[in-house]
Amino acid sequence: MLNFYDPAEQQEAPRWDIDFGTPRVASDTLVSLTIDGTEITVPQGTSVMRAATQAGFAIPKLCATDSLQAFGSCRMCVVEIDGMKGKPASCTTPVSDGMVVRTQSESLQRLRRNVMELYISDHPLDCLTCAANGDCELQDMAGVVGLRDVRYGFEGENHLQAEKDQSNPYFTFDPSKCIVCSRCVRACDEIQGTLALTIDGRGFESKVAAGQNADFMDSECVSCGACVQACPTATLIEKSVENIGQPKRSIVTTCAYCGVGCSFKAELRGDQLVRMVPYKGGGANKGHSCVKGRFAFSYANHPDRITRPLVRDSIDEDWREVDWDEAIAFAATKLKDIQARYGVQSIGGITSSRCSNEETYLVQKLVRAGFGSNNVDTCARVCHSPTGFGLKTTLGESAGTQTFESVQKADVIMVMGANPTQAHPVFGSQLKKRLRAGAKLIVADPRAIELVESPHIRAEHHLAVRPGTNVAFINAMAHVLVREKLLDHAFMEQRCDDASVAAWLEFIQQERNSPEATEKITGVPAAELIAAAKLFGKAANAAIYYGLGVTEHSQGSTTVMGIANLALATGNIGREGVGVNPLRGQNNVQGSCDMGSFPHEFPGYRHVSDDATRELFQGAWGVELHNQPGLRIPNMFDAAVNGTFKGLYCQGEDFAQSDPNTQHVENALRSMECLIVQDLFLNETAKFAHVFLPGATFLEKDGTFTNAERRINRVRKVMSPASGKADWEITQALSCAMGYPMNYGHPSEIMDEIAQLTPTFTGVSYARLDELGSIQWPCNSDHPRGTPIMHEQVFPIGRGQMAVTEYVATEERATRKFPLLLTTGRILSQYNVGAQTRRTENNRWHAEDVLEVHPHDAEERGINDGDWVGLRSRAGETVLRAVITEAIQPGVVYTTFHHPVTGANVITTDNSDWATNCPEYKVTAVQLEKVSSPSQWQAQYQRFSEQQDEHLRTARTG
Amino acid sequence: MSSAIPAELKHNVKMLSDIVRNLGAGKSQESAVAAVSTHLKKFWSPSMIESLQKHRAEIADELPAVALQALDKLE
The missing domain is CATH 3.40.50.740 (Rossmann fold)
Structure with a gap:
C-alpha cells in the first residue's frame, strides 16, 4: 500500500516540480482508496486527481492546477469510479473510503480525445513557431490523449483572428490561443485577490477580459504574473520568452526586493536570464509573486550599470577607471x-x-x-530600528513572532501604518485571501489604503489616525480593552512580569488614555475606536501587522511597545493566527x-x-x-x-x-x-x-x-x-588591504562562522538550508528545524515586559506657517529609492512621484489636479505635481520618494525616534502653493547630477 | 532652541531632550535620571556624551534637570 500522508516525509521531500492538479488538503482523517489497482491513503477531502497523481497515475487535465481550487470545466480529467454513474471529473470529486477508481480505459481515452479535438478545432496550429512550444499543457495533453486528427476543420466560426493585447510591458495576451479554462481568472481571484479578470460573454462568445474589456495596461491588473503562471497555453506569456525562447535551466533563489522574501526559479537560456518564475516551494510566497520580483530584473543588465572600479581625489574631478x-x-x-x-x-x-x-x-x-x-x-x-528596540524590550527578541501563513488562522487583523498590497504585495494577497474567507479587518492609517475597500474586501473600521499620534491611539485601544474587561488575565499572570503588568494597568486606565480624551489628539472618533477595540478584544485570534507608519515617528519605539502591550494583554502571542508582525521594507x-x-x-x-x-x-x-x-x-x-x-x-x-x-x-x-x-x-x-x-x-x-518572518532563504x-x-x-579585499586579513573561500564559510558565534543561528548552514528549503530562526539544538512561531512557551527574557507608553506629542506639528502634515510612503511598482525599478519598465506605472492632496486643501489654495505645487517645510522646499484625492484626509498630504529629483527628503526634518534615531519621515509640517518652476534645490540637483554624470562619462570614454 | 548652543551640539541636545521627555514621563526624578543615563550608556557613542558634558555650561539652559543629572552620572 502507498501511504502519502506522512507529514515528516512531506516536509523532507516535498515535490514542488509536480502539479498535483488540486491543492493539498490538511486533515487528520485518512481515507484509503484504490486507483488503477493500487491502494493509496490520503487525507480526507483530497481530490481523486491529486490522489492519483500522488500514486503516480497522472490524469490528463487542462483547467486544473494545484495552486487553484478545482473548477471542473475542461472535462479532460474524467475517470471511472465503481458505483458512480457516468464519468466524473477527478478534480472535483473527493476521495472516499474504499473507492475504486480507473484513470485509463478505452472509453475514457475516446472521450478525452473528443474533448481535445474540440479544443484544437479553435486553436492555431502554429506549435512550431509558438513561444510556448515545449512548455504548453495543451500541446502536452494533445499528445497524452493521442489526438491525430481534427475532424471539424477550421473553416467554421472561430477565434483565430482575435487581436493580441501587447499593452503590458512584460507579457502578452493572445486570445486566439485561449481555451477559456479560467485558470487566469481564478488565479487573479484566488491567489492575487485583485479580481481584474473575468470571463466575458456566454457560450461561444466567452472570452477572458481584463477590467471592462480594457487592455491589460488600462485595467485594474497589477501585473503580478499569476495569470501568466496559471495559463496552460501561450495565451498569456512573458515577452522575454517570446523574444529569447524557452529557458533551458533554472536555479532557485530569493527575490531582492521587499521583506516578504519570495522564492523564485531563475530560468535561463545559457547565461541569459529569461524569466523569474515564482517557486511553489517558497516558504514565504508559495508560488506567488508581484510585478517587481516577477518581472523587474532588467536593471541587472542596464547600461547605467558600472562594472569597473572608479577612483578620484575630489568630487569635482573626473572618475578614473582602475583595476580592482x-x-x-x-x-x-x-x-x-x-x-x-x-x-x-x-x-x-x-x-x-x-x-x-x-x-x-x-x-x-x-x-x-x-x-x-x-x-x-x-x-x-x-x-525598523524602533521594531528592534520595542520588541526586544517587551518580548525579548528583535523580531516578528509569526509566519506569513499564520494570517490564515487570524479572526481579526489590525493593519497599522502599513500598506501591504503596495509595499508587501505577496503577503497582501495572502491577507486578502483570509479576509475574503471572513476574517475582520481594522485599518489604522491616515490614508484610505487599498485594504480599506477593494473588491470583496471592506475593513470593519478605518481609523484615520492623525500623523504623529499613534501612541495616543494605541493607548486608547488598550484603555478600552481594560474598561470592557477584555483582557486575558490568565495569560498575563502566566507569561508576563507582574510588576510591569501592574504598572501598565495603573497607567493605561487613566482617563487621559480613554478614547474620549484622545479623540481630539488622534482625530479618531471615540465610538469608532471603541467598536474596533471591542472587535479586537473579543477575537479568538487577533493579529497585528504594522509597518513604517508605526516606526518612522518620534515615538516609533513607543508605538511598537504599545502594539506588543496589546498582544500581551489579550493573550495574542505564541500560537498561529495571532502575534506582532512587523512588515519589513527591504529584502x-x-x-x-x-x-x-x-x-x-x-x-x-x-x-x-x-x-x-x-x-x-x-x-x-x-x-x-x-x-x-x-x-x-x-x-x-x-x-x-x-x-x-x-x-x-x-x-x-x-x-x-x-x-x-x-x-x-x-x-x-x-x-x-x-x-x-x-x-x-x-x-x-x-x-x-x-x-x-x-x-x-x-x-x-x-x-x-x-x-520579515525570520525566514533565512x-x-x-x-x-x-x-x-x-x-x-x-x-x-574581504578591503579588509586585507586595511591590514585585517580575511580568507573566506565561499559565503557558506561566513555563515558557518555566524552559526558558530550566534546562539540563534547555531543550526544554520548552507547544507541545512538546501535540505529544508528555508529556516526560520532561532535554529539550534532546541529548534533543529527552526521556529515558525515564537514565544509559544516562554519569552527569551523569561516573562513578557509590558511597557508604560506615555504619549509625548511630536514637536513637528502643524502651524500657521506650515498648516499641513506631509506623510510619505511607497508604491507597488517602485522599490525604495528606485535605483533598480526606475531602470525597468516598471517606470511605466510610476514615472514620477506626485503629491496627494485632499480636495478641500487643494481648493483653499487654488490647486487643480496635475498642477505643479511647491512643497515647503522648515527644512527645505521642492516641487511636485498635485493629485487631488479623497484617499488622504484633510490637513494631510502624501508623497513617495522613489525618484531623486522629487527631493521628498529635502522636506523631511531631522526629527527622529527618541530611542533609536529612526527619522520621523511620517510627520513633517508643510505648506503648499501653486508654482511654475522647479525649486532651488531641484535646480541645483540637476546641475550637480549632470556634472557627476559627465565625470563618469569621461572615465568611461577615456 | 537657543542660538547660544554650539551648532554641532544642537542635534544631540534635541535628542537628549526627546529621551528625557519619553523616558522620564511619569517617573520620579531619581528613576528618570537612572533610565536616561542607562539609555545613553547603552546606545550613545562616548564621543556624543562627552561633547555634551564638555559644553555643559553652554547647554544647561536648554536641557531639563533630569538630562543634566544623567550626564553628570555618566562622568
Whole structure:
C-alpha cells in the first residue's frame, strides 16, 4: 500500500516540480482508496486527481492546477469510479473510503480525445513557431490523449483572428490561443485577490477580459504574473520568452526586493536570464509573486550599470577607471591616512538591508575588527530600528513572532501604518485571501489604503489616525480593552512580569488614555475606536501587522511597545493566527539587524558591553574589540559636518536619497575625505564618493536573506558577477588591504562562522538550508528545524515586559506657517529609492512621484489636479505635481520618494525616534502653493547630477 | 532652541531632550535620571556624551534637570 500522508516525509521531500492538479488538503482523517489497482491513503477531502497523481497515475487535465481550487470545466480529467454513474471529473470529486477508481480505459481515452479535438478545432496550429512550444499543457495533453486528427476543420466560426493585447510591458495576451479554462481568472481571484479578470460573454462568445474589456495596461491588473503562471497555453506569456525562447535551466533563489522574501526559479537560456518564475516551494510566497520580483530584473543588465572600479581625489574631478587592486589599495590607503591624522574613530561603515547576511556580517566585522571601532550602522536605522528596540524590550527578541501563513488562522487583523498590497504585495494577497474567507479587518492609517475597500474586501473600521499620534491611539485601544474587561488575565499572570503588568494597568486606565480624551489628539472618533477595540478584544485570534507608519515617528519605539502591550494583554502571542508582525521594507532588514549591523550590538543582538560576548568574538576574530557603542548614521553625518568623521565605507545603500534632511546629508558627504560606495549604479550617494566599487546583483552571488518572518532563504548565484567580484569578496579585499586579513573561500564559510558565534543561528548552514528549503530562526539544538512561531512557551527574557507608553506629542506639528502634515510612503511598482525599478519598465506605472492632496486643501489654495505645487517645510522646499484625492484626509498630504529629483527628503526634518534615531519621515509640517518652476534645490540637483554624470562619462570614454 | 548652543551640539541636545521627555514621563526624578543615563550608556557613542558634558555650561539652559543629572552620572 502507498501511504502519502506522512507529514515528516512531506516536509523532507516535498515535490514542488509536480502539479498535483488540486491543492493539498490538511486533515487528520485518512481515507484509503484504490486507483488503477493500487491502494493509496490520503487525507480526507483530497481530490481523486491529486490522489492519483500522488500514486503516480497522472490524469490528463487542462483547467486544473494545484495552486487553484478545482473548477471542473475542461472535462479532460474524467475517470471511472465503481458505483458512480457516468464519468466524473477527478478534480472535483473527493476521495472516499474504499473507492475504486480507473484513470485509463478505452472509453475514457475516446472521450478525452473528443474533448481535445474540440479544443484544437479553435486553436492555431502554429506549435512550431509558438513561444510556448515545449512548455504548453495543451500541446502536452494533445499528445497524452493521442489526438491525430481534427475532424471539424477550421473553416467554421472561430477565434483565430482575435487581436493580441501587447499593452503590458512584460507579457502578452493572445486570445486566439485561449481555451477559456479560467485558470487566469481564478488565479487573479484566488491567489492575487485583485479580481481584474473575468470571463466575458456566454457560450461561444466567452472570452477572458481584463477590467471592462480594457487592455491589460488600462485595467485594474497589477501585473503580478499569476495569470501568466496559471495559463496552460501561450495565451498569456512573458515577452522575454517570446523574444529569447524557452529557458533551458533554472536555479532557485530569493527575490531582492521587499521583506516578504519570495522564492523564485531563475530560468535561463545559457547565461541569459529569461524569466523569474515564482517557486511553489517558497516558504514565504508559495508560488506567488508581484510585478517587481516577477518581472523587474532588467536593471541587472542596464547600461547605467558600472562594472569597473572608479577612483578620484575630489568630487569635482573626473572618475578614473582602475583595476580592482588599484581601487582597493587607493581606498585602504585613504582610510588608513585619515585614521592616522584624525584618530581611529574618524571612519566607519554602513551595511545595507539590500545585501545578504554574509555581506553585512563581513562589513560589521571589518569595521569592528579592521577599522577598530563600533562605527557601523545599517539602513534599518531609518526604517525598523524602533521594531528592534520595542520588541526586544517587551518580548525579548528583535523580531516578528509569526509566519506569513499564520494570517490564515487570524479572526481579526489590525493593519497599522502599513500598506501591504503596495509595499508587501505577496503577503497582501495572502491577507486578502483570509479576509475574503471572513476574517475582520481594522485599518489604522491616515490614508484610505487599498485594504480599506477593494473588491470583496471592506475593513470593519478605518481609523484615520492623525500623523504623529499613534501612541495616543494605541493607548486608547488598550484603555478600552481594560474598561470592557477584555483582557486575558490568565495569560498575563502566566507569561508576563507582574510588576510591569501592574504598572501598565495603573497607567493605561487613566482617563487621559480613554478614547474620549484622545479623540481630539488622534482625530479618531471615540465610538469608532471603541467598536474596533471591542472587535479586537473579543477575537479568538487577533493579529497585528504594522509597518513604517508605526516606526518612522518620534515615538516609533513607543508605538511598537504599545502594539506588543496589546498582544500581551489579550493573550495574542505564541500560537498561529495571532502575534506582532512587523512588515519589513527591504529584502534583508531582519537579516542586516540580526548580523550585528547596529553600533551597539554584535550579531544576535548582544550588546558590545557584554564581556562574555565580546570575549567570544575577540577569540574568534583575534583582535581586541571596543566595549562601547559607535556612531549611528545620523550621528556619523553630524560628526562629519563637525569635522570629526572623515571616512565612510558604504555598501549597497543610498542615503543621499533615502535619509531625511537631504541638505544636511549632502553637507556631511561633502565634508568627508574618503567616501567609498559599493553599489550597482552611480546612485545619489555615489555622486559624492571618492571610490566606487562595483557591486553584484542578487543574481550574481551566493548568500542568504532573512525575511520579515525570520525566514533565512538561500540566494544562489545564477550568473557570474559583471564586475568580476561578489560583494563579500570586495569587503574581504578591503579588509586585507586595511591590514585585517580575511580568507573566506565561499559565503557558506561566513555563515558557518555566524552559526558558530550566534546562539540563534547555531543550526544554520548552507547544507541545512538546501535540505529544508528555508529556516526560520532561532535554529539550534532546541529548534533543529527552526521556529515558525515564537514565544509559544516562554519569552527569551523569561516573562513578557509590558511597557508604560506615555504619549509625548511630536514637536513637528502643524502651524500657521506650515498648516499641513506631509506623510510619505511607497508604491507597488517602485522599490525604495528606485535605483533598480526606475531602470525597468516598471517606470511605466510610476514615472514620477506626485503629491496627494485632499480636495478641500487643494481648493483653499487654488490647486487643480496635475498642477505643479511647491512643497515647503522648515527644512527645505521642492516641487511636485498635485493629485487631488479623497484617499488622504484633510490637513494631510502624501508623497513617495522613489525618484531623486522629487527631493521628498529635502522636506523631511531631522526629527527622529527618541530611542533609536529612526527619522520621523511620517510627520513633517508643510505648506503648499501653486508654482511654475522647479525649486532651488531641484535646480541645483540637476546641475550637480549632470556634472557627476559627465565625470563618469569621461572615465568611461577615456 | 537657543542660538547660544554650539551648532554641532544642537542635534544631540534635541535628542537628549526627546529621551528625557519619553523616558522620564511619569517617573520620579531619581528613576528618570537612572533610565536616561542607562539609555545613553547603552546606545550613545562616548564621543556624543562627552561633547555634551564638555559644553555643559553652554547647554544647561536648554536641557531639563533630569538630562543634566544623567550626564553628570555618566562622568
